[in-house]
Amino acid sequence: MSKIRNLQSVEKPISDIITNLGIDECIDIISEITGQLKSKSALYKWGDPDTEQNIQLRYAVALDIACIRKGIVPRILEHYKDMLSQETSMIKQERHDLITELLKTNSELGKLNLTVEQVYHPNSEQGKNLSPREINEINDVIVKIEARIKELKLSIC
Numbered sequence: 001m002s003k004i005r006n007l008q009s010v011e012k013p014i015s016d017i018i019t020n021l022g023i024d025e026c027i028d029i030i031s032e033i034t035g036q037l038k039s040k041s042a043l044y045k046w047g048d049p050d051t052e053q054n055i056q057l058r059y060a061v062a063l064d065i066a067c068i069r070k071g072i073v074p075r076i077l078e079h080y081k082d083m084l085s086q087e088t089s090m091i092k093q094e095r096h097d098l099i100t101e102l103l104k105t106n107s108e109l110g111k112l113n114l115t116v117e118q119v120y121h122p123n124s125e126q127g128k129n130l131s132p133r134e135i136n137e138i139n140d141v142i143v144k145i146e147a148r149i150k151e152l153k154l155s156i157c
Contacts, residue, residue: 014063030062036058111144
């Protein structure tokens with residue numbers, strides 16, 4: 001009965017390479033490229049999710065070279081590319097969230113500037129003096145800005 005492998009683990013592409021190329025060809029290419037003779041057991045362990053034995057980079061490169069020579073997509077390289085792509089996407093999303101929060105904060109600051117400009121205008125309710133409504137309006141905008149700054153801080157943690 002075949003083992004169920006996590007599709008995002010490195011064991012899956014190794015197992016696929018062994019299946020596609022054959023164990024003997026994998027052993028030969030590793031020996032040719034690294035000068036190391038590996039046993040069938042070692043290769044099977046690299047593709048086994050239930051063992052703690054991990055493949056070294058030089059052997060992974062050798063297996064991918066074997067794939068390239070056979071016209072097969074280098075499975076381990078593709079696996080690493082996918083992992084890095086996922087990480088890059090997460091970082092871009094985090095940066096996007098940071099920029100979004102910064103833009104929202106700037107928008108609230110713009111509202112504060114406009115509100116202060118309006119309440120200090122000579123034609124406002126009490127001229128250069130602030131009315132209770134104007135004070136509340138300014139306080140409301142400041143509270144929104146403080147909330148945005150808190151969100152901005154959280155987006156960078």
